[in-house]
Amino acid sequence: MKRENDQIAYVGVDPGKSGVITIMKDKEFFFFEMPTHKVETGKFTKTKKPVLKDEFFHDGFRDLTFKIRELTRGYKLKVCIEDVGGRGGWSATNNFEFGYVAGMQKMIFIMLGAEINMVRAQKWQSYMRQGYSDIRKASSTGKTMISDPKAVAKMIVDNEYPHIDFRKTERAKNDDDNRIDSFLICMYCKRINS
DSSP: OOOGGGOEEEEEEEOSTTOEEEEEETTEEEEEEOOEEEEEEEEEOTTSOEEEEEEEOTTHHHHHHHHHHHHTTTSEEEEEEEOOOOOTTSOHHHHHHHHHHHHHHHHHHHHTTOEEEEEOHHHHHHHHTTTOOOOEEEOTTSSSEEEOHHHHHHHHHHHHOTTSOOBSSTTOSSBOHHHHHHHHHHHHHHHHHO
């Protein structure tokens, strides 16, 4: 029989403001979106009500850390975080903000004493795609065909995990790419640690 401190929770982190944290504990999955709050845009509706939009909420990381701590209390945490560098085509401000949020996400698990593995997208995708064919799509110019990792990821979860809802909300029509990626990173973490 396993003692409480022998239990392991596996975590996959798709970093960034729109990223998701997936936790697998006792064969159950939990998705954590990045914290947001409503802010006024300075625009108004026809009825003179302020138009609101969701904005990233830094202070929400405190609550997120507490929720994850409570969920995983008594479990050893093994975490895989996608290791992403700067992105071409993004402004310096966007790259800085992405790195800032990714650092905060990593800090959650440092504070919780987790075993952290930074993994490049190509590595976890290659591992999880074993046995699946590549799916290609037209490039942005339409002149060449390029690999479509999002379509392959969707095919994997549709085939292997059809019982899991990857939509962001119950009203959403489509699965959320960030949920799928964080889930597959979580499954990669479990497989390399089993």
